[in-house]
Amino acid sequence: MQSNQLKSLISVVCSFLLLISCGSGGGGMTAGGGIGGTGIISQGAVSAFGSIVLNGTEFDTSNAEIIVNGVEIGVGDNFVQDNLNIGQVMTVEGRIITDGSAVADRVVYSTNVNGPVESVNGTDPVTNEKEIVVLGQTVVVNFITKFKPDTFGFDTIAEDDVIEVSGYRDFDGKIRATFIEKTGEFISGSIVEVTGFIKNLNYSLETFEINGLTVNYALIANDLPEGIPADNLFVEAQGTLDTPDGEMIAKEIELEDELDRQDGDEFEIMGFVTEIISDLNIIKFKVGNQVVHVDPDSAIFVDGFPDDIAAGQKLEAEGSLEGGILFAWEIEFWKPDQIEVEGIVDEVVFNSGFPEFTFEEREDQLFQTNNETKFEDVEPEEIETLMELEVKGVPQDIEQSVIKADKVSFEIE
Numbered sequence: 040m041q042s043n044q045l046k047s048l049i050s051v052v053c054s055f056l057l058l059i060s061c062g063s064g065g066g067g068m069t070a071g072g073g074i075g076g077t078g079i080i081s082q083g084a085v086s087a088f089g090s091i092v093l094n095g096t097e098f099d100t101s102n103a104e105i106i107v108n109g110v111e112i113g114v115g116d117n118f119v120q121d122n123l124n125i126g127q128v129m130t131v132e133g134r135i136i137t138d139g140s141a142v143a144d145r146v147v148y149s150t151n152v153n154g155p156v157e158s159v160n161g162t163d164p165v166t167n168e169k170e171i172v173v174l175g176q177t178v179v180v181n182f183i184t185k186f187k188p189d190t191f192g193f194d195t196i197a198e199d200d201v202i203e204v205s206g207y208r209d210f211d212g213k214i215r216a217t218f219i220e221k222t223g224e225f226i227s228g229s230i231v232e233v234t235g236f237i238k239n240l241n242y243s244l245e246t247f248e249i250n251g252l253t254v255n256y257a258l259i260a261n262d263l264p265e266g267i268p269a270d271n272l273f274v275e276a277q278g279t280l281d282t283p284d285g286e287m288i289a290k291e292i293e294l295e296d297e298l299d300r301q302d303g304d305e306f307e308i309m310g311f312v313t314e315i316i317s318d319l320n321i322i323k324f325k326v327g328n329q330v331v332h333v334d335p336d337s338a339i340f341v342d343g344f345p346d347d348i349a350a351g352q353k354l355e356a357e358g359s360l361e362g363g364i365l366f367a368w369e370i371e372f373w374k375p376d377q378i379e380v381e382g383i384v385d386e387v388v389f390n391s392g393f394p395e396f397t398f399e400e401r402e403d404q405l406f407q408t409n410n411e412t413k414f415e416d417v418e419p420e421e422i423e424t425l426m427e428l429e430v431k432g433v434p435q436d437i438e439q440s441v442i443k444a445d446k447v448s449f450e451i452e
Contacts, residue, residue, distance in 0.1 A: 077135045078301055082329075083309035083355070084128045084205075084217040086379070088120060091131060094307050094355060095379070096141050098131050103143035108150060108232070109275070109293070123148060126185030126218035127205040135305065149275065149295065151214050152176045153203045153222070154231035155283040159196055168376075170213075171196055174233045174280075174287070175251025177213045178204050182434040183376050187220040193437045199225040199283060208235075208327055209311040210351035212250050215375060225283055232277040233287075234295050240270045246286075249276065256289040267292055273328050306365050307357040309373075312350050322348055331356045333367040342431075342446065343372030353377075374433060377445065380404070381429045387422055394422040406430050408444045417449035 083094040090100045104111060105118040112118055123129070123146070133143040154174040162169045168181040184206075186192045196202070201223045206216040212235075235249035245257040247268050254276050256268065267274065278289040308326050316323035322333045322345060333356070335345035348354070353375050358367035382398025389395070393408045408419065422428070427450040435441040 078132075078304035079135050079141060080130065080132050080304055080306045080360075082128070082130045082307070084207075085123065085125050088123075088125065090116065091119060091123075091143065091146065093129070093131055094309055094357075096307070098133055098141045098143040098146075100143045100146060103131075103133070104145045106145065106147045108148070119146065124185065124187060124218055124220070128207060128217060148205075149234060150203045150232065151205055151208070152178070152233045154201060154233070154280065155225035155229070156196060156198050156200045156202060157284045159198060169193070169196075172251070173202060173204060174231055175249070175253075175284075176204075176233060176235070177211075177250070178206070178219075179209075179213050179215045180219065181215075181376050182437050182439065183378055184216045185218045187218075191219075191221040201225050201229065207310045207353070208313065209353075209375075210313055215311070227281050228279050230277065230290075231280050231287060232275060234275045235273070237268050237270055237272045237274060240268055249274075253286045254278070254289050254292075255286050256292060259289055259292065263292060264294075267294070302361050304360045305358070306360050307355065308365065309355045310353070311375075312348060312352045312354065315348070315350055318348070324348060326354070326356055329365055330363070331358075331365045331367050333358075333370060338367060339369040341369065341371040343370070347372055373431075374445070376433050377431055378434060378439070378442070379429065379431045380406075380442065381450065382427070384422065384424050384426045384428060387424060389420075393419050396422060396428075398428075403438075404440055404442060406432065406442045406444050406447075408447060412444045413446040415446060415448040416451060417447065422447070 081093045081096055086092045091098045100116055100119050102114060104114055105122060107122055112122055127148055129146060129148040131143045132145040133141055136142055152173050157172040160170045168179055171178045171180060180193060180196065184193065200221050203220045203222055204214055204216050205218040206214045209215055233249055233252060237247045237249065240247040245260050246253055246255050248254070256263070273295050274292055275295045276287065276289050277291045278287040280287055308329055310326040312324050312326060314325040316325065322335060324331055348370065353373040355371040355373065356365055356367040357369045358365050382401055385397045385399045385402060387394050387396040393410065393412070395405060395407050397405055429448040429450055430442060430444050431446040432442040432444040435443055
């Protein structure tokens with residue numbers, strides 16, 4: 040598509056969305072009666088249940104097909120609540136119906152890595168992060184990581200723990216964990232799995248690498264689909280391991296996450312910029328494995344500017360698909376450890392003229408503001424009980440009991 044055609048397309052789409060979203064508040068996909076039945080795909084970490092809230096969009100999952108690690112486990116809300124967790128990164132495929140609400144047809148979750156912890160580094164006193172290694176994959180753990188079970192957490196991760204990790208791959212190939220579940224202790228010969236890009240393929244040895252893990256596929260070499268393996272393919276590999284830092288003996292290798300994408304589908308994705316393809320006229324880059332194009336002259340940029348799009352930047356891109364490319368009409372920038380919380384103010388006090396408040400049903404979580412906090416559609420002194428707010432900020436402890444607010448927005452009905 041030529042540059043002027045792309046600009047026209049994005050401008051028309053943006054104008055249309057602005058018209059249909061007037062009067063709506065909050066984040067996420069906005070749509071009205073004019074997009075009845077429009078396809079929508081959303082990738083990101085689950086922030087709430089009820090149905091599923093992903094990237095600020097609430098999806099009705101009452102009739103959704105639920106797929107976990109390649110296996111269809113059932114249909115509907117009960118299977119969501121029983122098999123999925125807040126913090127897990129997943130994909131929802133669905134529709135925007137005539138009343139503007141979102142309905143999920145399929146919810147797909149795949150773990151990034153499931154295996155034994157090889158090593159645990161100490162906590163960085165500046166970033167409050169620690170790094171662990173699982174199946175050769177470096178995993179970054181911080182205050183936004185959710186843990187399961189309750190007896191397991193940031194301070195108790197240990198070598199030989201078998202854990203399931205979900206999160207975002209960053210520019211360096213590290214997994215920035217949003218969810219970790221301990222499933223047991225390592226036993227030699229255990230089944231493990233990892234997703235990632237094939238590198239350093241060696242046909243004579245019948246091995247390849249996924250980051251720091253060597254995968255030996257000799258036992259299944261004759262059973263693999265045509266075209267697998269090949270360098271730079273994004274795959275899921277499952278196999279056995281004799282030692283936590285050993286070589287995986289592959290039992291199954293398959294292409295990962297082939298979505299049912301249609302031209303014209305709305306698409307929103309959260310993640311880290313892993314590659315800048317071009318920054319001339321149309322900015323072209325990748326979020327994870329997804330190619331994104333954005334016109335800096337017509338797109339909307341939230342909490343940042345076009346020049347902030349750089350390798351390693353966390354962002355959310357929202358737009359429409361054409362030929363597998365996401366043509367973004369909105370880019371929202373995020374800090375690596377930011378979260379977003381919505382709620383109704385329960386109690387508020389003022390400290391040096393700036394509000395500190397809690398939300399109803401979140402009385403154990405305090406939101407702090409200061410002279411660096413950005414206030415949107417509300418002034419600091421106007422914040423009061425029963426006001427509905429959205430807060431974007433950084434947790435100050437692993438319990439997320441204190442959130443330092445970077446932005447406070449008034450939710451306009």
